[in-house]
Amino acid sequence: MSRNPNTLSWRNEIGRLMRLAGPLIVNNLSIAGMQAADTVMSGRLGATTLAAVAVGASVWFFFFTIGLGIMMAISPIAARHWGAGNPELIGRYTRQGVYLGIAIALAVMVAVRFAVPPLLEMIGIDPAFRDLTVGYTQAISYGAAGIFVFLALRFTTEGIGATTPIMITSLFAFALNVFLNYVFMYGKFGFPAMGAVGCGLASAVTMWMIAFVLFTYMATSRVYRDMQLFSFGPPRMDALREIIVLGVPIAVTITAEAGLFNAVAVMMGTRGTEITAAHQIAINFAATMFMVPLALSSAITVRVGHELGALEFRRARYAGGFGIFVCGIFMACSALFLFVFRDAVVSLYTDDPVVKGIAISLLFMAAIFQVADGVQIGAAGALRGYKDTRLPMVINTFSYWALGFPLAYLAAVTYRMPPTYIWGGFVLGLTAAAVLLTWRYYRVSARAIESVPIVARDARQSL
DSSP: OOGGGGOOOHHHHHHHHHHHHHHHOOOOHHHHHHHHHHHHHHHHHOOHHHHHHHHHHHHHHHHHHHHHHHHTTHHHHHHHHHHHOOOGGHHHHHHHHHHHHHHHHHHHHHHHHHHHHHHHHHOOHHHHHHHHHHHHHHHTTTTTTHHHHHHHHHHHHTTTTHHHHHHHHHHHHHHHHHHHHHHHHTOOTOOOOOOHHHHHHHHHHHHHHHHHHHHHHHHHHHGGGGTTTOOSSOHHHHHHHHHHHHHHHHHHHHHHHHHHHHHHHHTTTTTTTHHHHHHHHHHHHHHHHHHHHHHHHHHHHHHHHHHTTTTTTHHHHHHHHHHHHHHHHHHHHHHHHHHHHHHHHHHOOOOOOHHHHHHHHHHHHHHHHHHHHHHHHHHHHHHHHHHHHHHHHHHHHHIIIIIEEEHHIOOOOOOOOOOHHHHHHHHHHHHHHHHHHHHHHHHHHHHHHHHHHHHHHHHHHHH
């Protein structure tokens, strides 16, 4: 039976969206806190340790985003089945996600052990901290299986709309990671001081612990009982194929965006200490604000998936469109805050007048692209709810690497222009992605509504 159409209002939708997104926002901010803690605690051991952790974390993040993107496919699949009232089908994909996560982890561990050392040498990482970087990446890779199993479970519970366990595990992870950094990095409670390697080891242990905590919760909670999440049997190629086909484009999409930001960071690094420091300040603040629409994007995926599973196509379109609007509004408020208070924000990071001047100008550029950034991540989340990932992958790759990167490269390398022109690559790439992904959402959601008679006919025939 269809739900009351009178409930199709922004007041109801904002409540549904924020009940999902609130815990995810806390989760994302906790992750940002862990990264900040690694940086601060490494810095106290000197520039060599800090550099090793910074480079090693970038290498690890590349491998992690591949697995993350593939595991993200479980969320819209679970959301569809939950909305359709078929919880018993969800466990099938969770189990295959666990198998797939372990396989990805083994591949990552092999790559870290055999490919990363010669790669770091080839790209010219300073020998002064190259071995420490290798040690960090190898230590953190021992947690790969733990984190990818955790993600399979995390996106399952996210898909059914139970996001509070995700928030709880992230807060636990933040506290545990800081404590283990203290123990392993500085050599406390009888452990040797391992520095950068200890930082990687702390992260690895944390990954296994949060997988264990979430597994225990989901195995004992009545919420998940009908899903038969842990009735493990042989791999099912049909379910594995669905996760991979849906997830690989997501992995490429998020890697393309992250790759542009990393590439610009490298180019900024060729322009001197002050510009590099200013870039780091501005991008750190912008990335922190981005944690909110990133969480909203995941919640939008779930909202759209639930409505599509229930064959409520107009409600699905409204949920996605409203979610995109909320992302844009939040980032517009963030942009306004930056316009008014960017001087004060930069003062929190540094007193260096040269760095402050450059960072203030970069935050002005950040304020310009933030609205587009919010809209594009919201639209990407809505499209994932429709299981539409292939064309968004093409759109993002084109926007960031055919438009954004060439502009940034010309400004940074070819013409040696001021840093704000380099950040013009962000503005162009994110704006193009926002426009094209929103257009794609309009087309996909409209097509779904037009297909309602066909879907209804097929549903009657299946009875």
